[in-house]
Amino acid sequence: MEAPIISTYIILGVALFVLLNSAAVCVYAERRIAAFIQNRVGPNRVGPFGLLQPVADVVKLIFKEDVTPSYGNRILHSLAPLIPVTTALMTVAVIPFGDGLFITDLNIGILYLLAIASLGVYGVTMAGWASNSKYSLLGGLRAAAQMLSYELPMGMAIASMVLFSMSLSLVDMVNAQIYWWGIFVNPIGFIIFTVAAFAEANRAPFDLVEAEQELVGGFHTEYSSMKFGMFFLAEYMHVVIGSMLITVFFLGGYHLPFAGYYAHLLPEAGTLAKAILDISVFGAKVAFMVFVFIWVRWTIPRFKYNQLMSLGWARLLPLSIANFVIIAFILMLINEFF
Template identity: 75%
Template structure:
């Protein structure tokens, strides 16, 4: 494990600050992009260009009454919204934002990310159970089933990346893409990871856990005020985190395309600014991609989601893993 320095604490603090604020930015971006796609105006009243709309949304949630079901589990009903927020924040610790710009580099960083990401489902499942509502419970059970189904192909896609690097360190994976992004070397793995990341985020077309047609509101039906706000915050934080992970594992992290071949040697300050700018731009693109898909593709049916995960993505991810392993062993050596 790398030594934790003052720079590590600064990077961690800035990363957490950016992640918390990125949720508000993503909410505003979603409204504006959705309005553009549907040929509407979008938020334009609260502040210039509607930029203060996220603040107005937060104030509205704070001022609403906080209601807890009488027959629900009050402790779990309170704790459940905190779990997905905390799990999202924990991932920032091992994500490199630039060369040398990371909070810590642990040997099993990939395993840490997969473990922390899998904990987020507990918040949704406990929220559904603690509410003592059949709609919420069904939403929680759907979330658990969906998460288990898509964690396996997602993990196999990441494992196929680990084969190229020979290390479970996220920092090593990012550094290895200076010349060739893994999306070029492992395109099937990248596609599988992106689809699984959508399912892990419970975003359209995989938002079965809060389908209003069948479940009223799903796992958060019985939530109000800032408890609901925390679920809302967590959803967009996970969108940003998954966008960061797509960038880190498959799309070069903080590297420009084929940077090792043409980018000259830069001073540490200029290099740091360039790395962070490139990483931020890639993450912003994938956040836009999440929004674009939501307002383009309709929600899948439950049987379609399960069939896609178990009958399509999982076999493909396993085949992809063994093909890459065979190529690296027998051809590359």
């Protein structure tokens, strides 16, 4: 079913506003959480409780000099930061935020997501190549290898959840979890998808595309001003998008735990109370997963590159395939004998 045309534009506008401002909110949250973990104070100079620190950072980036390498490809150097931001914004189109609160319900929504996710690697790789720097190029090549490696177990984890919903629509995926969330019926898939989401977002401990201690900053070494700001924005947008997808696939989306057993006690679908409840539940789950992303960054040290690739190919991929086969076999037995 399609969302009403008026609400579609409203949902699109609100979703884009939230994503485009996610970097500012997440940066402040990350600094506060990191300070708490490390027993520090955190930002407290700019504005009350340091709330205006992200604004100060944006203003600083705007007024920095925009430098383009003399021997680099100027056109591709300028286009590269737009690709990860654009791909992150495009994923919002198929994510259901509540009952009827979605932009579009594609019957191949999961294939659309996988296709869009595979395009993100081009921005990082293009940035490394267009900079005409060996450090940037090495960071870009690492990004390509890392993101392609972890797309495979991520895709298999999603496929294992498709077996439960028997649909490629994200709306059907969420509705299939009204009684039991995906994390309860497919915990291995949840772990695989979450680890792959960290790698796809280039977040610690998988931030080998940057690796400041050996690559001088990685693929964005030759970027400054708002071009660097676009990469910075894209990283946090992918953190939020990854949290949304984990919520949709494994945390029941906008459904409360075991909501199917007491659905008659909840507000009726189509009412304002129902919309507020759905968005609040969905937002709380996404906020928790963003906290997990931040928590892991300041807890687990960065992997070495051989550990990164070994985890993806020698551990997660075989485990994801075995998990898919076992779930398919169990569901076949259930359908055959029950």
